[in-house]
Amino acid sequence: MTAAPARAPKAAPPQGATGPGRPGHRRSSPADVALLVLGACFVLPLLWLVLASFDAGAGHETRVPGAVTLDNFAAVMTPGLLLRPLWNSLLLSAGTAAVTLGAAVLTAYPLSRYRSRFNTPFMYAVLLGTCLPITAIMVPVYGLFVQLELLDSIPATMLFMAATALPMAIWMTKNFMDGVPVSLEEAAWVDGASRMTALRTIVLPLMRQGLGVVFIFVFIQAWGNFFVPFVLLLSEAKQPAAVSIFSFFGQHGAVAYGQLAAFSILYSLPVLALYVIVARGAGSSFALSGAVRG
Amino acid sequence: MPARTGGRRLLRYLPVLPALLLLLVFLAGPVFWAFQASFTNIGLTGRNARNPEWVGLENYQRLLLDPVFPLSLGLTVLFVAGSAVLGQNLLGLALAVLMRRARPAVSSLVGMAVVAAWVLPEIVAAFAAYAYFSRDGTLNQLLGGLGMAQPDWLYSWPMAAVVLANVWRGTAFSMLVYRAALNDVPTEVAEAAQMDGAGGWQRLAFITLPMIRGSIATNLMLITLQTLAVFTLIWVMTAGGPANASTTLPVLAYQEAFKFGDIGYGTAVASVLLLIGAVFGVGYIRLLREEKR
Numbered sequence: 244m245t246a247a248p249a250r251a252p253k254a255a256p257p258q259g260a261t262g263p264g265r266p267g268h269r270r271s272s273p274a275d276v277a278l279l280v281l282g283a284c285f286v287l288p289l290l291w292l293v294l295a296s297f298d299a300g301a302g303h304e305t306r307v308p309g310a311v312t313l314d315n316f317a318a319v320m321t322p323g324l325l326l327r328p329l330w331n332s333l334l335l336s337a338g339t340a341a342v343t344l345g346a347a348v349l350t351a352y353p354l355s356r357y358r359s360r361f362n363t364p365f366m367y368a369v370l371l372g373t374c375l376p377i378t379a380i381m382v383p384v385y386g387l388f389v390q391l392e393l394l395d396s397i398p399a400t401m402l403f404m405a406a407t408a409l410p411m412a413i414w415m416t417k418n419f420m421d422g423v424p425v426s427l428e429e430a431a432w433v434d435g436a437s438r439m440t441a442l443r444t445i446v447l448p449l450m451r452q453g454l455g456v457v458f459i460f461v462f463i464q465a466w467g468n469f470f471v472p473f474v475l476l477l478s479e480a481k482q483p484a485a486v487s488i489f490s491f492f493g494q495h496g497a498v499a500y501g502q503l504a505a506f507s508i509l510y511s512l513p514v515l516a517l518y519v520i521v522a523r524g525a526g527s528s529f530a531l532s533g534a535v536r537g
Numbered sequence: 538m539p540a541r542t543g544g545r546r547l548l549r550y551l552p553v554l555p556a557l558l559l560l561l562v563f564l565a566g567p568v569f570w571a572f573q574a575s576f577t578n579i580g581l582t583g584r585n586a587r588n589p590e591w592v593g594l595e596n597y598q599r600l601l602l603d604p605v606f607p608l609s610l611g612l613t614v615l616f617v618a619g620s621a622v623l624g625q626n627l628l629g630l631a632l633a634v635l636m637r638r639a640r641p642a643v644s645s646l647v648g649m650a651v652v653a654a655w656v657l658p659e660i661v662a663a664f665a666a667y668a669y670f671s672r673d674g675t676l677n678q679l680l681g682g683l684g685m686a687q688p689d690w691l692y693s694w695p696m697a698a699v700v701l702a703n704v705w706r707g708t709a710f711s712m713l714v715y716r717a718a719l720n721d722v723p724t725e726v727a728e729a730a731q732m733d734g735a736g737g738w739q740r741l742a743f744i745t746l747p748m749i750r751g752s753i754a755t756n757l758m759l760i761t762l763q764t765l766a767v768f769t770l771i772w773v774m775t776a777g778g779p780a781n782a783s784t785t786l787p788v789l790a791y792q793e794a795f796k797f798g799d800i801g802y803g804t805a806v807a808s809v810l811l812l813i814g815a816v817f818g819v820g821y822i823r824l825l826r827e828e829k830r
Contacts, residue, residue: 279643282650282651285705286650291668291669292665302673303673346559350552357546371818374762374818375811376787378767380568380807382795403563407564467660504664
């Protein structure tokens with residue numbers, strides 16, 4: 244979606260004739276300038292992150308490093324500091340996304356294929372679930388985890404994160420599944436295939452792009468989540484990168500800003516890459532927020 | 538026969554079960570637990586952790602008497618109104634409108650910059666914002682370059698800093714919603730108005746905006762809900778300080794429950810937040826239903 248979604252051209256100007264300064268043309272340079280100024284404001288805070296990561300003596304200020312160095316990256320690339328937290332993040336995010344996708348597909352199938360009085364209220368309840376402010380339930384969830392003795396358990400945290408992602412995932416999956424015509428399955432039913440076989444062999448392969456979008460969407464959310472693992476995972480060995488970065492750099496007195504920036508970049512790269520994949524793959528369909536609008 | 542079809546119908550919905558269980562145990566459960574626990578003196582550790590006592594409305598009475606709660610409620614309203622309803626919403630709309638007029642290369646470049654802040658993990662965005670607003674950070678470098686005063690933003694103007702940081706972080710969502718909405722507006726309508734002599738601003742105010750009002754309402758509801766729940770950004774930048782000057786409700790609930798060990802009081806704060814969220818959530822669903830009709 245960052246790749247300029249296709250839009251209906253105004254009067255279909257011939258290719259290559261969209262240069263600036265054409266009289267009466269909509270593409271004007273004041274808009275370009277205004278956009279570039281706004282864009283610069285958005286880039287500025289990120290500029291610090293990039294410059295500081297290559298600067299051995301980085302502080303808060305944005306400056307071009309005197310000598311470009313990879314020392315910061317080398318310093319954080321230790322098993323305890325970076326690799327284990329990243330592995331925990333991967334485990335947590337992939338597990339969450341897999342559980343979410345599985346449960347969402349199973350739920351979406353009957354909702355998409357059968358008519359029932361049950362469907363509409365269920366979908367509205369799910370929609371209400373997408374609106375739940377998760378930070379508000381973290382205190383009670385902590386209490387629940389204490390009572391069930393689930394605190395500091397990666398699988399339990401995974402299930403909780405799957406539950407928080409489910410409403411949106413069900414909503415998106417059902418929209419994608421509605422796009423697969425029932426007539427294709429009917430042929431399989433005639434051949435004696437069961438509903439679940441038809442789902443597995445016909446519906447899912449046809450909507451694999453949509454399933455990919457849902458998986459990546461949940462994965463990105465889980466990867467970037469700080470508050471949930473911060474509250475539910477206590478031992479350092481189990482904490483994902485989001486929490487370890489905070490506890491290492493946030494609480495150990497003198498902060499090595501260059502290393503913090505280097506860690507942040509290494510930790511962010513996977514989700515940036517995944518986002519680009521979704522944005523390219525989904526093309527103009529604006530999958531993420533389009534799904535939000537139902 | 539009807540009993541058999543009823544049974545079969547139930548069987549068809551069997552695959553819903555895993556999701557239903559997850560939602561009941563981990564979402565509905567904690568919500569009900571919150572309302573129930575907010576009537577007890579349950580603690581994080583010690584005697585009250587094992588044997589919480591029913592204290593009725595005491596926690597809510599404390600909320601009303603505690604000077605921090607109204608302050609926190611006010612700061613939350615300020616945070617949501619400033620960063621979501623005004624900041625993200627208007628800036629997102631402005632970006633979307635400008636992008637339609639700018640060159641495609643420029644608009645996709647700027648789109649990437651805006652979206653980058655949104656896709657980054659929240660803790661990374663929070664660190665970047667912290668550095669940007671700190672005393673010797675980028676913002677003060679810029680202000681110094683212009684010969685202007687350089688306040689310690691995080692200390693003297695904590696709310697301004699977190700509001701601006703959240704605008705930076707979240708505008709991409711509104712921008713994407715409005716880009717999609719503007720793409721759905723038929724160009725013939727705007728062209729007809731242009732022929733009738735309507736200027737750019739007039740076309741925006743009288744034609745484009747009324748046509749995308751559904752998207753505007755939906756977007757406002759969603760960003761309000763998202764902003765209501767923001768914790769990490771504020772926690773990393775100011776930790777609610779100095780002296781509660783940026784303690785929004787999620788931060789207050791966290792502090793009461795985990796820093797002061799008073800889960801009962803913390804869940805009372807969380808319950809208020811849940812109720813506010815529910816009001817907006819129901820509003821959002823009613824909007825969607827009206828749109829469908």
